[in-house]
Structures are given as structure tokens and as C-alpha cells.
Amino acid sequence: MNEQKKTEAVLALAEQAWQDYVFPEGVDAEDADGWSYEVPFHGDVEITRAFYLGSGEGDGPTSRCYFTVTVDSEALAVKDAYAIDLSGNMFGEPAAHAAAPQP
Secondary structure (H helix, E strand, O other): OOHHHHHHHHHHHHHHHHHHOEOOOOOOEEEEOOOEOOOOOOOEEEEEEEEEEOOOOOOOOOEEEEEEEEEEOOOOEEEEEEEEEOOOOEEOEOOOOOOOOOO
């Protein structure tokens, strides 16, 4: 698999982990930035994005948090995923790890 296809597959796994992540009841991500990562991918790679939690008050202030996915770039499998706030508190839990998308 060439590097472009590997990057696309790894990012698809990260995006699926984000979509499937189970946040605690009453906690919703209102917005998210793009993925941050370094290429080329070799072995386990961490892919991170900032996201924002609303205040529950509509247009009120938001809290910035981070979502990180660890992907085995050789096996194309999610190894871990977690959400963390700026105080270092992790919250939520990953859904069942996603399988690699078929090219």
C-alpha cells in the first residue's frame, strides 16, 4: 500500500473512532478542528484533534478538549481512543474498535 492510501486509511479509522466515541450523558461535542498528525506513518501513530463542548446554554462559552486516536498503521487497526480536557481529565469511552476500511 502506498503512503497516500495508508494515510487515507489511517485517517478513516481515526474519523470512525471519533464518530463512534461514547461521550458521557449530557456531554456533546459542538464543533471539532481537523486532525493533527505527522507522516509518514510507521507502527503506532497518534492522531489528535481539538474539539469543543458547549455550555448547554446555546451561544454560551465552549470548553476546548482534545480527542486522540492511536492507530497501528501496519495492521490498520485502532488501538486506543480517548477524550481529555485541558485539566487532564479523561472522559467518555471508545466504542468497539473499528475494522480497517476496504480499499
